[in-house]
Amino acid sequence: MNFLTVQDSLYLLARIRSVNFSRINSVVQTISSLFLLDPFLKNYIHQLSGGTKRRLHAALALIGPPFVAILDEPTSGVDPNARQQMQEILINVVKAKLTTILTSHPMDECARVCNRLGIMFNGQLACLGTIQHLKSKFSQGYTIEIKVRSISNDTNMTMIQNVQSFLLSQNQLNVETREIAYSTGSFQIKQSTPADLFELLEQHKQNLNIETYTISQTTLEQIFLSIGKKLDIDLQ
Template structure:
């Protein structure tokens, strides 16, 4: 709804005085959107897709070249930027979608699981691009299943369950309020032992687990 795909039946959203309900076309010109499912023109290269997005946002051609030249390496797309987007891997498609949302520095950016399927190294590069956007004064709304990603990028976190908002706060606040420590799962190899060996070791096994729990409770509250 906030991306303009659906018009709200009640309430409103406003960016720089522009109403989503009453000035939708101007409203959506001020947002960047990386959807969960990539939407490309497969015959266009990555650079051409970024050029298209920049022109739709009314960016000056000379400035647009500089923007793309900076953005492509920022999200780690240099090697495939001149190839048709239809040939991209899943990870590269997500990186291109993120770059398309960021091109032109819109004041509000929506990212729907931008690093899903992206390798760890490239994921860090994408995180760097998002962090730079926030440092430049852009507001970013990110959806993710990765707590690591949320901790790395978000100043405020909203947890939703079954479409209902459950809690809102900073990472530190949510950890302090809801954190219950860490769970350590220990798997022991039991094959190769006789029944007598198992019976003999059962008492020691129970003692070790009890001691281990005490250690966890003491060191990882």
């Protein structure tokens, strides 16, 4: 295959997949455009960069198209630009309603590309559903990022520790500290509503020298770790 051109390899796989001869040109043109391969059609495969080869491999997997295509970490080992390009392509593949099973480790990539997500743990499928369903079922509250007013390194650390102590003293919140650094702190709020937390912080914002704060949903990475901890406990 390395000594075929990109165009020849696409035509070859199209014929192997029994694409009708009258449609083969349009199929190859469509898949080439979808995977941004048009500038490389006359290039030999062995001349391609790693990122372009991965796009070609994904295109070859999907040409036809098959009933189901399985892509094993198609963005691993490529530079950030190539990864972003591949993610955009995979989003277009989903929009084209081509059934694709994608394996990947970066959770941000899964959140961006997939419309349904399964999490594997110790070789077993631990959960399956839409991203919002998994967040609703497995998330524990939400995350708040707090930044105090910047004065000096020592003072900033003292102020953010004061914020930490204040939040931990609010038993109704069930707070877990995620990270403390310089003038910022990240905390997991396992109980209480965002509205109640907003009200509490606004009441004490001046006393605690809080400059800004933001609230976000639990991330997929946190959900993965939460499921892992639960399964570890169940196995013990």
